[in-house]
Amino acid sequence: MSMKIPFLNNKQTKENDTEKPENVPDHVAIIMDGNGRWAQRRGLPRIAGHKEGVSAVNKIVKAAVKANVKILTLYTFSTENWKRPRSEIDFILKLPKEFLHIYLPGLIANNVKINTIGDFDELPEHTKSAVQYAVDKTKDNDGMVLNFALNYGSRLEIIRAVKQIIDDIDQSKISLDALDDHEFSKYLFTNGLSDPDLLIRTGGEQRLSNFLLWQLAYTEFWFTDELWPDFNEKSFSVALEEYQRRKRRYGGI
Secondary structure (H helix, E strand, C coil): CCCCCHHHCCCCCCCCCCCCCCCCCCEEEEECCCHHHHHHCCCCCHHHHHHHHHHHHHHHHHHHHHCCCCEEEEEEEEHHHHHCCHHHHHHHCCHHHHHHHHHHHHHHHCCCEEEEECCHHHCCHHHHHHHHHHHHHHCCCCCCEEEEEEEECHHHHHHHHHHHHHHHHHCCCCCHHHCCHHHHHCCCCCCCCCCCCEEEECCCCCCCCCCCCCCCCCCEEEECCCCHHHCCHHHHHHHHHHHHHCCCCCCCC
């Protein structure tokens, strides 16, 4: 799918409307922060913020598709989120099923491919079955990859990778001399995906929260005070425009 999003090029005309916007990040990763605070500021239970956040996910997925983003990774549930109250955990882990029940037909129509990263096996069965169904239904799509980080933690990911590498070296599947950053990346949950070009974090905090620590080595960061339920297509466009103004040097001049 190739669609033009108007805000990416102020010089757009009817004649060049089908051109692809320049310098769009291939991979955008988002830390969706602020659902609980959004609800508390309105005198609502925290779960109301998580429910409202689902609508924001749909808006940003559609905006990313229109902008020709190739991969959109959403930090949906972290390994640290298990520390939250059980009632909140249960509610959050029901949201993927609710989101996919409502929006999966539209995702399929827009050629979106569903993917997950994280320790999938530790999730409750209703979450796994809903997500796996969506993965299976979209496996042949070749449009934007919608990548849910579910039960994901970067330190867990790296430790898991190191253990697998040690095991493979012991079994002579890989030599120690052959190990470099490219080979190491193959052992991560994100194997097969490019590293993020742009990281967006909503909610006003400016930290990574154990998210894609290896993969974000040369990623551009963009932070906003907007809480996730308030983050919309215009907010996303501002982040993309900021990315387009930056020059990425990867350690060079």
